[in-house]
Amino acid sequence: DIQMTQSPSTLSASVGDRVTITCRASQSISSWLAWYQQKPGKAPKLLIYRASSLESGVPSRFSGSGSGTEFTLTISSLQPDDFATYYCQQYNTYRWTFGQGTKVEIK
């Protein structure tokens, strides 16, 4: 199975900060990568698909980039609603795998 590794595991930031989360795949997945946001007690929510395509309704402060094995999720100006856990997911194979998650906390 393709392993997805996110860094950091936890990130402390303030409102207005620019935040970057990295996701690395154990082998090339082209651009077949999605990003999800999850808040406590809630279902995950799709933010980004195909590495850089913004899901409808998602604020433009979220952006994704990368291809091959290295990907990033960037929040250009962190808002109070953005404190959550973020997961990357590869969908290059029919054994979908997620990163371990990055928790964005209030500094």
Add this chain to the structure above:
Amino acid sequence: EVQLVESGGGLVKPGGSLRLSCAASGFTFSSYSMNWVRQAPGKGLEWVSSVTKSSDYKYYADSVKGRFTISRDNAQNSLYLQMNSLRAEDTAVYYCAKSEGAGYFYDSSARYYFDSWGQGTLVTVSS
């Protein structure tokens, strides 16, 4: 608006069985592949199983292969997960998720992510 509502979770003893259901509405259910994803308490997301729109192809994580069976009823707009020989490590919130993407599974060109999720149902395996 897409709605996915899971049900069927609960407390079951190790070795027991449980059947989860996911009722779908707001989209043409028969046109989309569907999935189950789980999350153990305090842990990350783990893909469990997927089924194509016509049930031609079914996929399972190694951790559940041979114990869990995914199925769907397009006439009832419902997705199911039959879970047998349950273990303590199967304790988790189980989410139903709709696929989005393109391509075909028969030639391995399919590339699908999960664009809509239900709120989940908790399965607890404990004696």
